[in-house]
Amino acid sequence: MEEGPALTRGRDGTGIDGLDALIEGGFQERKAYLICGEPGTGKTTFCLQFLLKGLGQGEPGVYVTIDEKPSHLIEDAQSMGWDLAPHLDRKELLILDASPYFTNLRLGKERELDVRQIVSDLGKHMKSLGARRLVIDPVAPLIFKEEGQAVVMEYIRSLIFSIEDNLGCTALFTSHMVTGSERLSRFGVEEFIVSGIVLLRIVRAQNRYIRTLFVRKMRGTALDLTEYSFDIVRGRGIVLRQAV
């Protein structure tokens, strides 16, 4: 009997040197992924590389920042040797500051976030660019205390679902991992919903610290569960090295 065509989704290259080979070519198209790690582990660098990879092959992208001003992101990219200005000028890259959506919630003026409004606004921006890649860094802001958690969990859940259902893009969400904690994401829901999880860490190895990357979950993909060390190199960003 002849075999039919494999029903596999197309893959989007991650832009990280050495990573695509470990995950059957990249992230599955139009799926959502979580990039987890403590501050300084390289999440923003990872996301920038992902968008730059798309831009390099004619795929526009949108970067949503919440805890960081767009101007800071542009400066950070500059320090890595990446000039975002031409992409912004050509309107193939858009950086959006989503913090206003959270302001009233933080001030206690509103009890819930209107995720449909957020996704609808985001959708309009993405459509105007023809965006194929989306980054939301971080998926939930740092500002919430315990009492805000139920609201934020519901927001994250519906945000991820409606982005996968409605926006037709491959999306990365970042999540702060609490220092010293085994929990990957701050609220614990993101891990279950997304199609894959990449964990970035800084770990002690003998008398020094090294950066590591571990693909913890990737639906539809055979994983070897090896943790790799990596460097952050100006001009190249995250560069995978050997297994640790």
Ligand SMILES: Nc1ncnc2c1ncn2[C@@H]1O[C@H](COP(=O)(O)OP(=O)(O)O)[C@@H](O)[C@H]1O
């Ligand atoms: N120009 C650069 N060259 C090499 N490494 C850099 C450069 N700029 C930043 N880094 C490294 O990248 C790290 C920050 O990564 P970042 O992606 O911002 O982390 P996160 O978003 O997880 O907080 C810094 O702590 C620094 O070590």
Ligand SMILES: [Mg+2]
């Ligand atoms: Mg960051």
